Amino acid sequence: MNKRHLFLALSLFCFGFWTWTSAQESSSPPVEEKQIEESPDLSAEFSLLQEEVKKLRLAVEEESAKAVTPVTIRIPKINVDTAIEQVGLLENGQMGVPADEDQVGWFEPGVKPGSKGNAVIAGHVDSKTGPAVFYELDQLVAGDEIVIVDEAGNTPRFEVTKTERYETANAPIKEIFGATDKRNLNLITCSGTFGSAGYDERFVVYTELVDAEVPLADDFALDVPTNVELRGTFLTWHAVRNDTVIGYRIYQVIDGENVHLESVPSHARKSIEVPDERATYYVTAIDRLGNESSPSEATE
Template sequence: MIRLKKRILTILSISMFALLLIGLSTGPWSQMLPFGSVFNTEQEVDGPSQDDRSGVSFEDRNLSGEFHRLDEITNAIQAQEPDQEDDGIIPASIEIPAIDVKAEIEPVGILDNGQMGVPSEAEGVAWFEPGANPGEIGNAVMAGHVDSTTGPAIFFDLDELESGDEIIITDEDDRSFIFTVQNQESYPHENAPMENIFGTSETRNLNLITCTGTFNQEEGTHDERLVVYTELNEAQSDIEQKNDSSNPPDSPTNVEVDGSFITWHAVDEEDIVGYRVYQGDSIEESEFEHVESVSPHERKRSPANHGDSTDSIYYVTAVDVYGQESDPSELIQIER
């Protein structure tokens, strides 16, 4: 195992869940109480080896025979991808379609009494910033109020989530990670598995916390805490977005005739492995034939002398390492 110094949480001691009240409460519409615990936020631990990480998955489309720089470009992207995944994102908003939740996220830390901070507003969600970022390996933790002094709050319906429901976390650059609900558990507020909630993990998790159970007037808090455990859906999140056929590369532009050659401008995307040139006999013809492949390091041109036709129509497409092909460029006609 490679030893990685990561900003993760190791539980030093587990104290009572509800030691801090956000405000006085006189009835069941009380505000949520935070989990109470003390953490060491800097500790060197064993992390997953490079081989354990899930890197980019490239489909075998026989591209290596067509574009001979495929291996070089693929290796470069694979070398970058784990770092992007490990960093996660700084969350800005949360959406839970199944229970109609949309809210901004505010970062919180550890209070003077050793407990996790809570949202400043009943309709806000707090992210435990000293812990994991959503999307990186570990347990990212967010908390929301179940109710307030005036009625239901943002996580009032959190207990209605079921396995397979989605939680969408988005950063300020509109990069989104989608987490899928695995299960939910309720714990007595004085006794919960803090290591499972805040501790280390080999997967990319997001744990959502709120109050549940019966409101205890004497103690001024609910008697249980609800934790919804979710895991990153890598196939649907932005770290795997280029594997999605709905996101092909851009089309080549500025396709022109230069003497006896067809030329075009390169597509400015790092995962482009080459270009394909197609020929047809007329604009009305629906069938075009692939006549040449051009690697990205070669000059962006192709001889305009394929076949015996006196007149020909051409277009060019871009191809990425995943085998995805762009839409055709503009058509260009060659008259001989």
């Protein structure tokens, strides 16, 4: 089953939190996954030298190392300390949930906790016999701590940023599961009133990574290329002094739209011949992970 052609829709039943359906069967927005393995082929775009390709692969490996495969979740405020099961997609298209009501399920086809993106863990609020693992999840508030334990015993720590309660049909799928440059972990359970169709609400706790035993490189904005000048039909600029930069993208403004004109590797001359000396151009820098800087000042 190809995730790129699937959509998330809310299930009516608490034990099937979300259902994956085809685009023809659902009006819900697509899940956007911003994972390293789906980054653009930078080595092809920028014609990298062999040494630069090695650095690119190393950067990808380092980014992947920041993520963890979770085995235990601890939420001190509500006395949760339980195992994490890996859940995926059931044959009927629903997101799987843990078989044990006192354990939680990490959505394994999505993002790993600690990596950039929205990792998702779901748990039951109750069962036929009484309260379940996330029965008191709605007691959490901004600033509360969530600790994940991985297979090696590392304990990345997340902090609650906000909580939200949504009607089942109106939960913002892109905000919960979609792409982001932050390292988020979102916890989900059922809430509201229980009826013939199950609970009518979903309660979501949004958290962000604040501490990890695996050191994280500081997130930073790439410097912008400077001294961008158009001399006749030649566009020139000054390099960004940063070892992580692997190249530059040149854009032309056409009818108000920014059109990618060309990509230039960092080891090449910082100039290109452009098709129209009267047009407006700007340049951005690209690092090894595919991050793009803000645009330079546009030519006049």
